[in-house]
Amino acid sequence: MAEAITVLHGRLIDGTGAEPVEDSAVVVRDGLIEAVGRADELAPGVEAEVIDATGRTVMPGLIEGHAHVSGKHESQRRLRLTLQRGITTVCSVSANTGGIALRDAIDSGDVRGCARLLAGCIVSPTNGHVRFRDADGPWEVRKAVREMVQAGADFIKTAASGGFWGKNEVCAMRNYTYEELAALADEAHAWFRPVVVHCHTQPGLGNCIRAGIDQIHHGAFIDEEAVHGIQERGLHYMPTLSVTCQRNIDALSDQPWQTREMTQAQPVHREGVRLAHEIGVKLAVGTDYPGTPKTWKIGDRTWWELWELVQCGLSPMEAIVAATRTNAEAYGRLDELGTLEPGKRADLIVTSADPLADLPAFQHAESISLVIKDGVVEFADEQYRQHYRIREPQPPDRPQD
Numbered sequence: 001m002a003e004a005i006t007v008l009h010g011r012l013i014d015g016t017g018a019e020p021v022e023d024s025a026v027v028v029r030d031g032l033i034e035a036v037g038r039a040d041e042l043a044p045g046v047e048a049e050v051i052d053a054t055g056r057t058v059m060p061g062l063i064e065g066h067a068h069v070s071g072k073h074e075s076q077r078r079l080r081l082t083l084q085r086g087i088t089t090v091c092s093v094s095a096n097t098g099g100i101a102l103r104d105a106i107d108s109g110d111v112r113g114c115a116r117l118l119a120g121c122i123v124s125p126t127n128g129h130v131r132f133r134d135a136d137g138p139w140e141v142r143k144a145v146r147e148m149v150q151a152g153a154d155f156i157k158t159a160a161s162g163g164f165w166g167k168n169e170v171c172a173m174r175n176y177t178y179e180e181l182a183a184l185a186d187e188a189h190a191w192f193r194p195v196v197v198h199c200h201t202q203p204g205l206g207n208c209i210r211a212g213i214d215q216i217h218h219g220a221f222i223d224e225e226a227v228h229g230i231q232e233r234g235l236h237y238m239p240t241l242s243v244t245c246q247r248n249i250d251a252l253s254d255q256p257w258q259t260r261e262m263t264q265a266q267p268v269h270r271e272g273v274r275l276a277h278e279i280g281v282k283l284a285v286g287t288d289y290p291g292t293p294k295t296w297k298i299g300d301r302t303w304w305e306l307w308e309l310v311q312c313g314l315s316p317m318e319a320i321v322a323a324t325r326t327n328a329e330a331y332g333r334l335d336e337l338g339t340l341e342p343g344k345r346a347d348l349i350v351t352s353a354d355p356l357a358d359l360p361a362f363q364h365a366e367s368i369s370l371v372i373k374d375g376v377v378e379f380a381d382e383q384y385r386q387h388y389r390i391r392e393p394q395p396p397d398r399p400q401d
């Protein structure tokens with residue numbers, strides 16, 4: 001059945017970085033964007049349901065690029081609350097095989113009302129910072145990548161350095177060697193799967209860049225050489241600044257082995273992002289979502305990351321593009337996600353706050369008025385709910401397996 005919706009009269013930010021369009025129209029049909037333009041040029045079809053967005057902003061749903069969603073019972077609730085905060089796609093760097101099942105259940109419509117999940121599977125060294133499929137040496141690494149692709153991974157996640165998290169590790173510990181990273185990237189690319197790497201320091205950063213790892217995540221102790229290397233190779237850098245922001249450090253004050261190193265990294269991390277922005281590195285948005293409930297409610301952290309990026313020199317518009325178009329590109333999904341352009345999946349939000357003037361307003365759930373995913377209204381606030389029928393909520397969460 002053709003389901004058509006026209007979102008009318010809002011200020012449109014389309015995710016491409018183009019100037020906003022005042023008094024816009026977005027026509028949605030059968031789950032896809034059919035047309036985008038000015039309201040006086042695009043009359044809604046007679047059968048289309050009209051959503052009046054006068055006085056509000058219409059923009060693409062955000063893509064959270066570095067999440068931890070495994071497919072366990074709690075995951076469905078998280079992804080439902082996430083969607084209600086205007087984050088329509090979540091890329092889980094530790095989805096692993098449980099997350100693949102949840103991804104498929106969401107894609108098929110068996111599990112409704114959740115953000116879309118892209119499932120990353122971990123291949124990493126014995127005793128590495130991240131763990132799922134331990135593999136050592138280039139040939140075992142290749143085998144592990146093949147296993148994860150066979151299981152249904154959307155992308156491969158690995159580690160090239162230690163991290164803040166473990167009590168017995170520091171960021172400067174090397175994880176995979178160059179030879180292992182090169183084998184991993186080559187094998188994943190042979191199956192057309194992107195690779196994302198957890199890496200904070202040298203020598204890991206240089207190893208990843210040389211190996212052609214698609215996305216470098218974190219880089220809390222990134223140096224100039226690495227920033228330039230990422231730029232020269234055309235790789236994506238997802239800094240996850242929220243990890244070393246003061247709000248996060250304060251929340252983890254009972255874990256001094258983490259906060260000591262985070263405090264050291266804080267200015268280095270930001271200096272690196274400032275330089276990356278200046279020289280035109282492709283900056284992407286991820287957070288280590290959802291973070292500790294001691295300071296972040298579900299969804300807070302992704303929006304907060306945009307604000308962190310703005311403080312490192314990005315314009316609010318550049319930060320929005322990073323969380324939409326650039327993230328879609330980084331994960332090889334730009335043909336279907338990331339911008340409001342004809343032919344793309346209709347993932348969009350209507351917001352009462354002004355993202356170009358007041359990003360901190362998005363720390364409040366009430367700033368999101370309406371969320372459409374795949375052309376279906378999945379969330380509407382009180383005001384819209386009076387005019388719009390939301391499909392029945394699904395029965396209480398059940399464990400996935």
Ligand SMILES: [Zn+2]
Nearest residue numbers: 066068093288
């Ligand atoms: Zn992480």
